Amino acid sequence: MSSSDAALLAIDGPIATITLNRPEAFNSVNLAIAQKLEQLAAEVEANADIKVLVIQGEGRAFSAGGDLQTIGAAAEADTIAPVVGELLKHYHAFIETVRRMPKIVLSSVHGSAAGAGMGLAFVTDLCIATEDAKFTPAYAKIGVSPDGGSTVGMVGTVGVRRAFQIFLAEDSFTAQQAYDWGLVARVVAPTELKAATRQFAERLARNPPAAIGATKALVYQAATVSTKAQLDAEAEKIVECMHTEDFRVAVKKFTSKSK
Numbered sequence: 001m002s003s004s005d006a007a008l009l010a011i012d013g014p015i016a017t018i019t020l021n022r023p024e025a026f027n028s029v030n031l032a033i034a035q036k037l038e039q040l041a042a043e044v045e046a047n048a049d050i051k052v053l054v055i056q057g058e059g060r061a062f063s064a065g066g067d068l069q070t071i072g073a074a075a076e077a078d079t080i081a082p083v084v085g086e087l088l089k090h091y092h093a094f095i096e097t098v099r100r101m102p103k104i105v106l107s108s109v110h111g112s113a114a115g116a117g118m119g120l121a122f123v124t125d126l127c128i129a130t131e132d133a134k135f136t137p138a139y140a141k142i143g144v145s146p147d148g149g150s151t152v153g154m155v156g157t158v159g160v161r162r163a164f165q166i167f168l169a170e171d172s173f174t175a176q177q178a179y180d181w182g183l184v185a186r187v188v189a190p191t192e193l194k195a196a197t198r199q200f201a202e203r204l205a206r207n208p209p210a211a212i213g214a215t216k217a218l219v220y221q222a223a224t225v226s227t228k229a230q231l232d233a234e235a236e237k238i239v240e241c242m243h244t245e246d247f248r249v250a251v252k253k254f255t256s257k258s259k
Contacts (some may be wrong), residue, residue: 008058009040012206014051015198016044023059029116029148030067034157041097043068051205051212053101054197055096056108057117065115065138066148080093088147088217091116095123095149102213104204108197109175110190114138119150120164122157124182125216126196129175130190136172156223157182200252208246 008019020027027033044053057063066087074083098105109129109146113121114136121127122133139146146154146167157162158181166173178184188196204212214237222230241247 005036006030006173007036007040009043011047011050014049015054015201016050016052017054017056018044019245020055020057020063023057023061025067025069026061026064026068026112027057027059027117028067029087029091030070031087031090034087034094037094038090038097041094041101044103045097045101048209051103051209052199052201053098053105054108055098055105055120056197057110058122059111061111061117062109062110062113062133063117063120065117065119067144069121079107091148095152098124098153099149102209102216104207104212104216106197106201106204107151108193109184110193112136116148116150119146119148120151121153123149123153126185126200127178127183128186128188128193128200129178129184130193131175131187132190133175133178134172134177135178137167137170140168141171154183208241208244210241210244210246214241217221 003021006020006022007148008021010017016035020033020037022028022030022033029247040103041053043219044050068088071080071084074080081139104126105124107121109121109127110133111130112134115138118135118137121129137150138236139150150167151163154166160164161180175187179187186196218230218233218237221233225233
């Protein structure tokens with residue numbers, strides 16, 4: 001993988017890291033980065049040894065969102081539908097994989113996270129951010145509605161009314177506000193982000209893979225299915241987990257202590 005690629009993948013034991021790698025454009029999302037993210041996420045999903053995926057940005061920002069140079073040129077040429085449609089086809093495939101993969105996905109945010117960049121920060125399973133990180137909805141200001149999974153990650157966490165407030169009445173908000181609203185799990189000093197992200201990822205990776213995958217699936221479907229269907233799913237998933245060696249070892253360790 002070339003360091004000039006629009007996104008980079010590094011794997012260290014059970015933790016994978018995808019780095020958005022367009023620092024000169026504040027990691028704004030164009031077709032190249034969307035295609036690369038789709039490819040890398042598929043690789044991570046297929047790798048059974050990976051338990052946690054970290055998503056971070058290179059340079060001064062996490063991501064400035066959609067590449068307005070590309071989108072503006074398409075608007076001038078009257079090719080918005082095919083250009084943006086192709087970009088979102090790949091980018092939304094990446095987001096679907098992030099939500100579907102049986103691994104915990106952690107966004108590590110510094111600087112600006114705007115538009116689709118804000119959406120990416122919160123469509124992941126968990127988010128850690130620096131104290132000076134800034135989240136900017138951006139969409140309504142330029143006359144468009146949210147994309148890139150922005151409503152997927154936001155509404156389930158903050159609720160309908162807060163989501164309206166964020167998308168239509170907030171120019172930007174801080175990491176502390178995001179923490180208070182339940183969007184950010186941890187807020188750290190800028191100099192501590194790298195180490196704190198690694199520590200958080202390592203803590204998450206201590207969970208057995210069956211527990212991670214089953215918990216993620218159950219949590220995301222809980223809001224959309226009936227109580228009986230959710231209870232049936234819980235019963236099915238816990239039995240699946242109990243068939244793993246991790247469970248057998250843990251139970252044996254627990255029962256031997258209690259004797």
